[in-house]
Amino acid sequence: MPRYAIEVENVSKTFRIPHENRNTIKEHFLHPLKRTSYEANNALRDVSFTVEPGEFFGIIGPNGSGKSTLLKIIAGIYPPGSGTVRRHGLLSPFLELGVGFNPELTARDNVRINGTLLGLTRKELDKRFDDVIAFAELERFVDQKLKNFSSGMQLRLAYSIAIQVEFDILLLDEVLAVGDQSFQEKCAATFTRLHAEGKTIVFVSHDLHGVRSFCNRALLIRNGVAEALGPADEVVDHYLGPTHDAASPPVAAAGER
Amino acid sequence: MAATETFRRPFLERLAHHARVVHVTAAAEFKLKYSGSALGYVWSVVKPLGLFGMLYVVFGRFMRLGNFPHYPLYLLLGIVLWTFFADASTLMMYSLVGRGNLLSKLAFPRLIVPLSVSTTSAITLCVNLVAVAFFIAANRVVPRVEWLLLIPLLLELFVVTLGVGLFLGPLFVRLRDVSQVWDLVLQLMFYASPIIYPVGFLPPWWKPIAFISPFVQIIQDARAVVLPHTPVGTAASIYGTDWGYAIPLFTGFAITFLGYLFFRREAPYIVERL
Numbered sequence: 001m002p003r004y005a006i007e008v009e010n011v012s013k014t015f016r017i018p019h020e021n022r023n024t025i026k027e028h029f030l031h032p033l034k035r036t037s038y039e040a041n042n043a044l045r046d047v048s049f050t051v052e053p054g055e056f057f058g059i060i061g062p063n064g065s066g067k068s069t070l071l072k073i074i075a076g077i078y079p080p081g082s083g084t085v086r087r088h089g090l091l092s093p094f095l096e097l098g099v100g101f102n103p104e105l106t107a108r109d110n111v112r113i114n115g116t117l118l119g120l121t122r123k124e125l126d127k128r129f130d131d132v133i134a135f136a137e138l139e140r141f142v143d144q145k146l147k148n149f150s151s152g153m154q155l156r157l158a159y160s161i162a163i164q165v166e167f168d169i170l171l172l173d174e175v176l177a178v179g180d181q182s183f184q185e186k187c188a189a190t191f192t193r194l195h196a197e198g199k200t201i202v203f204v205s206h207d208l209h210g211v212r213s214f215c216n217r218a219l220l221i222r223n224g225v226a227e228a229l230g231p232a233d234e235v236v237d238h239y240l241g242p243t244h245d246a247a248s249p250p251v252a253a254a255g256e257r
Numbered sequence: 258m259a260a261t262e263t264f265r266r267p268f269l270e271r272l273a274h275h276a277r278v279v280h281v282t283a284a285a286e287f288k289l290k291y292s293g294s295a296l297g298y299v300w301s302v303v304k305p306l307g308l309f310g311m312l313y314v315v316f317g318r319f320m321r322l323g324n325f326p327h328y329p330l331y332l333l334l335g336i337v338l339w340t341f342f343a344d345a346s347t348l349m350m351y352s353l354v355g356r357g358n359l360l361s362k363l364a365f366p367r368l369i370v371p372l373s374v375s376t377t378s379a380i381t382l383c384v385n386l387v388a389v390a391f392f393i394a395a396n397r398v399v400p401r402v403e404w405l406l407l408i409p410l411l412l413e414l415f416v417v418t419l420g421v422g423l424f425l426g427p428l429f430v431r432l433r434d435v436s437q438v439w440d441l442v443l444q445l446m447f448y449a450s451p452i453i454y455p456v457g458f459l460p461p462w463w464k465p466i467a468f469i470s471p472f473v474q475i476i477q478d479a480r481a482v483v484l485p486h487t488p489v490g491t492a493a494s495i496y497g498t499d500w501g502y503a504i505p506l507f508t509g510f511a512i513t514f515l516g517y518l519f520f521r522r523e524a525p526y527i528v529e530r531l
Contacts, residue, residue, distance in 0.1 A: 015529060072528075076364030079525040090266075093363060100362030102285070104292055109285050116281040117363050119266075119274060 002088035005169050005200035006051040006074060011083035013044040013069055013224075043069040044224045046083070053089070053168075054198045056191070058215035058232050060208065060239055066224040067204045071095060071173050074202065089168025089200065092118060094159060096173055101154060103147035107138060110146055111161060118165040128164050135186075136160040151178050163190055169200045176207050188214075208236050275369060282373040287380060301381040302388050305340045309333050312453050322454045327484050330389075330396055334483060335452040335476050337385045342418050342472055343443050345378035349422025350429045350439060357531040367524040371422045379415055398484065406482045410475050413509060417471045420513030427523035430530050452476065456490030468492050471509035474502070 016038040044066045051057045059067050072078045074085055075093040101110045111132055115125045133139055136156040138149075146154060155178050162170065176184050191214050194201060205211055211218055215232035220239050228238045266274070291297040313332055316322045323331065349371040353360065356370055429435045450473045451459060459467060467473050474492045481489040492501040 072361075077361060077528055095362050100359035102289070102356075102359070104289055105285055109288065113281050113285055113359075114363075116277050117359075117365055121277065 002053065004050045005053045005055065005087070005089055006202070007084075007086040008047060008049050008070075008074065009084045009086075011044055011047045011070070011073060011080045011085060012042070013066075013073060013078065013081040015041045015043055017041050042224050044073070044081075044221075047221070047224075047226045048083075049219055049226060049229055051169075051200060051202060053200055054195075055217065056195050056201045056203065056215045058211040058218035058235075059202065059204045059221065060206070060211055060218055060236065061221035061227075065221045067221055068096060068173055070221065071171055071202065071204055075171055087169060090119070090166055091169045091171065092162050092165050092167035093171045094162040094173060094175055095171065101146045101158070104145060106143050106145055107133070107149070107157060108142050111157070114158075114161050115165060118161070118167075120165055132157075132160045132164045135164070152180060152183070155179055156183055159187065163194065167199065169202070170194065171202050171204075173204045174206070175203075176205060176210055208240070212236050275366065278365065278369050279373045279376060282369065283376040283380070286373055286377040290377065298384070301384055305337050305385055306388065308340070309336045312336065316453045322458070325455065325487055327396060327398070327487050330392060330398070330484060331455075331480055331487055331489070332453060333389055333392055334480055337382070337389055338414060338476050338479060339447065339450075339452050339472070340385070341378055341382040341414065342421075343447075344381070345375045345418045346421045346425060347436075347439065347443070348374045348378060349419075350425035350436060352422075353426045353430050353527055354531060357528070361528045361531065367527055368423075368520065371419065371426050371520075375415065375419050375422060378418075382411070393483065401485070403482050403485075407479060410479050410482070413471065413506075414475050416513055417475075417509040420509070420516035423513075423516030423520040427520055427527060430523070430527055446470070446472070450476070451490070455488075456495070464490070464495050468495050468501070468505055469508055471505040471512070474505035474509075 017040075047066075047070060059070065061067050069078065071093075072095060073080050074087065075091065075095060076087075077095070100114065102113070105113070108129075111129060112125060115128070115132070116122075120128065133142055136153070136159075138153060138157060141149065141153070149157070155175070159175055159179075162172075175187060179187065188210075191201065195214075201214075203211065203215060211232055217230060218232040218235040219226055220228040220235050228235045287298075291300060294300060296303070309332060313329055317328055317332065322328075325331075352370050352374045353367070360367070360370070425435065425439060449463075450467060450470065456464060456467075456477070468477075477489055477491045480487065481491050492505055493499045495501060496504065
């Protein structure tokens with residue numbers, strides 16, 4: 001067994017955001033002298049951490065701090081600008097409320113597509129299809145187009161697919177955001193089960209109470225910088241507490257490992 | 258720049274996985290294309306047949322372009338093959354932007370997107386070819402063993418069209434007006450190629466230039482194979498030697514290879530540019 005499930009080493013990511021969006025040829029060729037000015041958005045700056053196999057790892061931070069960018073780099077959707085990410089194990093991502101549904105297709109077709117993309121064979125898909133639908137409690141809506149689903153229903157379906165495929169590492173971005181009480185309880189139950197099964201879970205959330213109760217360790221990101229890394233309770237306290245209390249930092253700085 | 262290193266399944270397992278994904282997404286693509294339309298798949302046959310009808314009346318009857326045996330079949334075959342190229346390339350152009358939602362959530366080889374889209378168009382082409390087969394039977398053209406040559410020709414068409422799509426998809430992500438330009442280019446290619454008229458109508462200086470295009474070569478070869486009694490100019494007859502085939506084949510190979518390299522270079526950045 002590898003020592004780490006995920007290794008993130010000095011990862012930085014900069015998005016170049018043009019001040020004026022130049023998306024047409026005219027803009028490119030009619031104004032060749034006018035250089036587009038870019039604003040460099042340092043989404044992540046030199047972030048390093050590791051997640052151990054079987055660990056329930058939380059990532060917290062304010063909106064726009066780089067949490068989702070980090071998760072997308074781990075998932076392999078964005079290439080890192082610099083640095084390296086290593087994953088050891090099969091990944092099941094749940095990013096930004098969903099797994100990429102097509103609104104014009106039925107729930108059935110969407111489950112087939114996403115299940116297949118996540119590595120299920122036809123047989124496995126047939127076997128697990130009912131479980132996916134049952135867990136999401138969408139039996140009555142299987143053959144309806146996704147565009148007619150509420151965001152809560154889509155979220156339930158997406159989460160249901162994400163946990164029904166084969167994986168070692170589960171990436172969860174804001175899974176508790178729009179679910180109702182009963183779904184949140186259901187999620188909590190599966191978290192406990194998956195954790196007990198030894199799955200590695202990376203959990204991005206604004207639900208600090210959830211982070212406290214589920215996560216072993218957590219990482220706090222602010223303005224693209226890893227500000228604190230350590231036991232979940234302490235990192236959450238640090239996030240909530242007086243941030244200028246420089247005298248006694250409650251947790252070791254992220255760089256020190 | 259460093260890439261994300263990932264755990265990988267064994268090669269064959271991965272290949273099987275990608276084949277399954279292309280299959281499932283191509284099937285969904287086919288469904289999507291006709292979702293909300295009453296006639297559904299019927300349109301995939303009706304459209305090229307309709308185009309054929311119009312062009313036949315205008316160019317075959319009014320302007321008398323085709324004073325040779327089996328002009329209707331000659332025209333139909335050309336239109337069906339052309340329609341595949343035009344449809345598939347256009348769909349591939351929009352495919353990455355259209356699937357942005359999925360691309361931004363799952364890391365899978367981006368090549369799968371244009372591949373599944375062009376597979377969908379290939380299914381439509383096969384359906385259309387069945388319709389062509391009925392016309393052929395109605396015209397009492399006798400089947401020949403040589404018709405098997407259509408298989409490599411159709412493969413060539415598929416591969417080169419895919420190559421064009423590999424350019425168009427990422428280009429459209431960068432520059433949205435590629436779609437306007439491509440519409441025009443398609444029209445231009447349609448009229449500059451011997452699709453509605455025989456090669457003989459082309460000015461002598463243009464003929465060797467027209468046959469640089471692998472699409473002209475494919476369409477002409479398909480016609481020559483199916484209609485042996487119709488005089489059809491092919492790459493061999495235009496360049497005066499069988500080696501003439503090297504020219505369109507080379508172009509086709511170059512398009513596909515460069516398209517692949519371009520796509521591979523662009524693929525990691527598609528999501529952040531959407």
